[in-house]
Amino acid sequence: MKAPRAKSIPPKVWVGVALLALALTLLPFVAAFAGQAWVRILNFAMLYIMLALGLNIVVGFAGLLDLGYIAFYAVGAYVYALLASPHLGIHLPFWVILPLSAGIACAFGVLLGAPTLKLRGDYLAIVTLGFGEIIRIFLNNLNAPINITNGPQGVNLIDPFRIGSFSFARPEVVLGVAFSGPQKYYYLLLLITIGVIVVNLRLQNSRLGRAWEAIREDEIAAKAMGINTRNVKLLAFAMGASFGGIAGAVFSATQQFVSPESFGLFESIIVLAMVVLGGMGNISGVILGAILLTLLPEVLRYTMEPLQNALFGRVILDAETIRLLVFGVALVAIMLFRPAGIWPSAVRKRELEVKGGAA
């Protein structure tokens, strides 16, 4: 069934869109009042939105549990890092590497998906988990005897994104407004994120999106309806992976430094938590989950020490520990009170009400 789509968009919606656009445009300057660190956090939130949306295709739409998703992010990041840094002496432009990153990550997705997609559920989860670890260990150790990834030190001095001589890493004054490096990146990221969101929205209601949903709900029935389940699942894997690759390349260009440390299992789990917590299969929910889980630890980082000072007169626990602790508690609590996620998709919600929970 196709969702009913309004032919003409009412002016109210246009006003809303305009306000949202204005807010998003001004956001980095508002954040800059609290410090440039917050602009960077906003940038990270957008990277995580891209990642979470990519994983949402695999987990939320197609219902395949992937615990090694960060591997594709790592592949994308390292493709950019190696092709645009003094490490190998290659300096290709961003727009050449971006599709390349997506393509190579996609190839890895197919490579992993082709033999494993006949497995279901938890077995797939553990295989993907193993794959993620393998990629990380290789990145860590491929510095001897031939130095490819520079091992645990990582690759630094990666080229920033630039158009002509307009580099995104430098602060600059454009039309009388001072832009810092992170603020410039904010707009680039915003552009790419919006692109990713639009593609996801279009995918969800496409023939392919409906096929994914059918497989998630009942694979055998989907097969009986004439869906080539193997190919469609493989497509989900490949598309999810290429979004991961894109996010990775952008991450590389933004940070100008990558090391295997950024791509541990914990990261995979955080991204999965964003998807599940926000509401699997619902794009708005996933975006919300990504924003919440990026901001929550940061907010805790800045509030926990003053709070302790106010309550006990001294800092009892260091901020890093307590923020992860509260993060863990929050994960448990949100799941206990809203097991389908904060903003569940309409389909899932309907299922929960009808079948009493067996999703």
Next chain:
Amino acid sequence: MDTFLQQIINGLTLGSVYALVALGYTMVYGIIGLINFAHGEVVMIGAMVSLSVVTALLGAGSGVPAALIILAGLIVAVLVCMTLAYGMEKIAYRPLRKAPRLAPLITAIGMSIILQNLALMIWGRNYLTFPTLIEPTTHNVLGATMTDLQMLIVALAAALMAGLVFVVQRTRLGMAMRATAQNPQVAGLMGIDINVVISAAFVIGAALAAVAGLMVMTYYGIAHYYMGFLLGLKAFTAAVLGGIGNLAGAMLGGILLGIIEALGAGYIGDVSNICGFPMLSDTLQEKCAANDDQLSLFGSNYQDVFAFFVLILVLIFRPSGLLGERVADRA
């Protein structure tokens, strides 16, 4: 040949630990179909608690024999872990038993983060060393060496596994567990209190995990708040390797995984030595000459890869694990 046997012995020791932890995963999975992600953390807590008890007792009085000190540490650790697992199940998993399948997985991840950071607060960020209480006497086994400690670990693990098999196969509780694993609703109709059975699975698993924690700590001589993570991951891999939900499978998987890892770490350097290749660039040849003709593509730092690599192969060719009967068809 010595190296081979030596690696088998090392692998067997490590494998017994994996097997004990894997049993905890497999019991819980077999009964409620949940990957108890926090199980590795229970192992870590077991190791840390026993370490604290042992250090405290060593500091208090000198007359107590070493065996008693370790036993005391073990008992306290087992009790703490059992309580912990009971509480964890009650708070984080039980309310979600009818929720979508991924929800309890997320709470399990949350619990794992909580436990890690609690341990970080209590025991700090540094590696803690475990005092040598058992003198490392070595025995010669067919040209390879095996320490007392290794023998003790293997023997104790074997005894515990035998005990578990007895409980599951011969007691009323075991029968209830098997029935619940087959069909919780029907088991409930037959008068089995499912909640008790599930709690029992968690608690027994935690007790085994505590023992495994102490073992791995005495074996390596160090403990760390992060140690449970990779150990748990590998134990879970072992459980899947053997066929998750299957007790014998977990034991077999654990021991196999330990041996594969040890053999892999022992031999990969030689196998991937590229100096014997006919076509080498000049720079590589120079490197070979400088390094005693030892230039390996992969070193023992790839040890952790084997576990996952083998796992992927097994799952591709035998998706239900070595001893598993059917693929769990629930996504």
